[in-house]
Amino acid sequence: MSEAVTTQAAGATIGDSEFDRDTAVTERAPGVYDTELSAGWTIINAVNGGYLLAVLGRALAHALPHPDPFTISAHYLTASRPGPAVVRTEVARTGRTLSTGQASLFQYDEDGREVERIRVLATYGDLDALPDDVRTAAKPPAIPPMEQCFGPQDGPAPVPGSSAITDRLMLKLDPATLGWALGSPSGKGEMRAWFGLADGRDHDPLSLLLAVDALPPTAFELGVKGWVPTVELTVHVRCRPAPGPLRVSTTTRNFAGGFLEEDAEVWDSADRLVAQSRQLARVKLG
């Protein structure tokens, strides 16, 4: 993995990076947090759902007695926009090894009234307190070396529709899952990529919440051209990721009735399956 690691830019660290600054929350009152949604994590005009989940995840990490999201379920209610927002948290239960809480992100309408954007239920624990037994049966995705993969920066728009978020990500897609960008989708509903943050920040549980929702929709490889907004996204974080880039693999197996599921697996540089997610998304044909 050392080759791959050295291709990342150096500099930013966990706690001192664009991602940390753009997901920062400030407690205004007990359990109530002010935040500013950055325009830097948008695709077209939509704020990325994984970035939003990381903001909520950070507020819950402060509100709950345990530091890490073990499982976090988000239902997306209305479309978020860059700008001020408030996160209201509530503790449901605190236990010795796990605690459960709830959080909602609100923005403001023209009359200054709060509009709820996302509601989240999450159970937190301490990843560092887990036993280190690993009996993972899944295998890391087969993906070519990073220098044989392609991102938005490579050449004249092999990945169309680039947006602000592409400047903040190190995203290198497996050419085998890039057919959609060249007009010939594979029909397979699979996407694979190397994933990092452009400023070289390593990963932590919060950036894993971003990683699961940062690839182009698998629906593109099914020939869908349109918008695939997330209805619900649940992420399991299973291990603190090792330094270095991640490999993310996404699949869709059930595209029917105008909806589809999308599963993501996130593998770290030590070949650990560090996060799994599933979302239900709606297919809005363009």
Next chain:
Amino acid sequence: MSEAVTTQAAGATIGDSEFDRDTAVTERAPGVYDTELSAGWTIINAVNGGYLLAVLGRALAHALPHPDPFTISAHYLTASRPGPAVVRTEVARTGRTLSTGQASLFQYDEDGREVERIRVLATYGDLDALPDDVRTAAKPPAIPPMEQCFGPQDGPAPVPGSSAITDRLMLKLDPATLGWALGSPSGKGEMRAWFGLADGRDHDPLSLLLAVDALPPTAFELGVKGWVPTVELTVHVRCRPAPGPLRVSTTTRNFAGGFLEEDAEVWDSADRLVAQSRQLARVKLG
């Protein structure tokens, strides 16, 4: 499929069956529902998590303007017991095609105080209003005909630990995933079964919430002997199931750090993938 269908007992119907009576809720005040958790859906002394989810799902179907759970995420806080319970619901957002709500199930401690058992976020819609396009890439599980599969009723305890719930289910396990019951688990983390209700009631979206959590834990096929309590369970219901028994397949790919995920797929007699679920469970070795 006609052979399989005719092996089910006849009589009960959707709306008039044990499952319907045992998941019934009575509105006491706007959005607040009384219910009685039945001892009939317990395994050892634990109330089945899918049955509990169906009770919450029924309350939300009443509280929300849409009838069917499209995606429902449950976080399990404390262990439920048979007996009285109250479900408190809250509407988060209502839209034209989807609405989102929240529900909590409470029971009472020795002093009569409410103790929260489960908290749920769910987005509901109308399955009958969906377009009928199906581009499902997944294939139904390969499972032998029902008469070659085994349930708790077959012979001298091929499936140990039978409990009240086994009398209410028609559960026939694929012999290839029954090694654990014979002392030689496959090591594969897979379980497959035919699934129905013992009184012959056909399936609806609420009984699919039961179906995803009714098989023995896949962990048994990994050689785990112990308790595998659910931390969080999310179910996507994708289609109203056709009459007749279901095929349920469950898999575990990431058993590590004392936790595992378990994915379920539920197929109906018309070969439609009608529900998908994923849960995070904790492994408590016996």
